[in-house]
Amino acid sequence: MILEFMRDDHRACDHLYTEAENALADKKIDEAKTLFDAFYRATNHHFDMEERELFITFEKRTGMMGGPTQMMRYEHQQLRAQLESMLKALTEGKYDDFFGIGESFMIMLQQHNMKEEQMLYPMIDRALEGDAEIMIQTLKEMPL
């Protein structure tokens, strides 16, 4: 339940990034900026869903306070910093820098997503048991 919902959100974010990157490669600057903005907001929203709801509930249920969720929060910090650098590069017209930062960002993001999809979300699903649907509803209602 949680796995599927969050995995789909990962893919939706990937799609937005891909669209922005493709537009910039095609020198469609304005379109790239609009698409990157959508990606920027969607990714930060995804991190917020995890940090404000999902991880806290998981920690309460399992008592695991300093474990995998803490590492994921730390990675979110690193990824947010990368997002800011990409936004800055795009705003200042430094497109080569954008692609350069984007390359490492994408690897880091995908490694992060793999860990969540392969390990953390299945653990959260087990910890939430029958309450997963209520959690998904809560996550859906979080403002973007």
Place this chain on the structure above:
Amino acid sequence: MFEGLSLDQAPPLSVVMRFFLTLPTFGLFLSLLMIFAPHDVLTLSHPLSLASIHLLFLGVISMGMIGALFQMQSVLGGKPIPNPHGNSLIIHTLFTLGTLSLVCAFAFGISELFIIAGVFLGSAVVYFAQILLPLLFGTITHDTLKGMRLAVIAFALTATLGIVMATSYANGTFGDYHALIRTTHYSLGLIGWIAILIVHVAFQVVEMFYVTTPYSDWCKHNVGRILVGALVLKVLWLFLNLPFPWLTDMIAVSLLFGFVVTTMKRLQMRKRRVSDVSIWFWKGGVALLGLALMSYSGYLFSDYTPLETVSLIAFALFALSIILGMMGKIVPFLVWFHLSSSGFMDTPIMSNIIPQKRLKITFWLFSATAISALLAPFYANILILCGLTSTAMFALLLFNLITAKRLYHHTLEHGTKFTFQS
């Protein structure tokens, strides 16, 4: 409930680099053999041919795969390999000495070296497996992890049979089952260790890094099982001397061909259109696997020996292509990651650690090496050209790795760190 689970990020750079730096060194030895003894290298069962095969599959391909597993385990396995410095040093030392001993044993006909090689290689692989397997059999399980389990078990079995064969070579006596053990040894190594691992890693890497449509669940769940089933059937078939042994080979060939088609389709129709050299290596690698399967099928039905040699060369090139593509990503990423995580303001971006231009030259040298190697079974002297291009390729690879490492250490010593002022 989730005891011992850790989502640590990446192993220290030196852990992965000691394997990656050794890979081109063995590659250069292999190139020398191709330049100076092309006919012997191409003569099946010739000592120099066996030395070349083991340089390639142990010193180059397995060396790269073990190094990459140190990186991948922390991402996919849920529990990173403990004490990465110490354990990688032990595994790397044993594996390097074992490979060198085995190659020298074949090349110079020194029987004692077969025993030494058996001890070193056996210890390296068993030690590696006993560290990795318990981590792979934890509370977390998914298809790629299951594939990694199968691959590591197959690697350990391949090494065990290798030890049995090494003792035969050392004694100079070959029992009734020697040919069967040899076939089982290379089948487990090629399909069980190399193909199963790469296929299962592709299930993750291709979909996520290149933003493609996902592989089907059926594919992810069953490929490993079916390949293992085909291997078990093949061994039974051989030991029971049953008719039509090619039937079991065709199961694996068909399945892997399905993998070739679906992966190529995904790479071709990927949403992320920005191209980099790793895509070229993936496409090239998958195409080479297709060629290996077609030529092996051709050999099964025609008994035309050069086709068997082509299939073995194409299979090795498939694995090498994927490894080169992944190294071009893993090394710059680890350099960037460790420096930026340590707070260095002047951390170079990935494309400045190993420039795309040099990666492209590596790819073109690989392509020239691949074409000449594939023609060599028909015109043996072309192997000299292959040796020259592979010398240039491995030398450039070594240069890329050394400059990346030097850049890392230079930034560590002279870089500027973020400081917080109160």
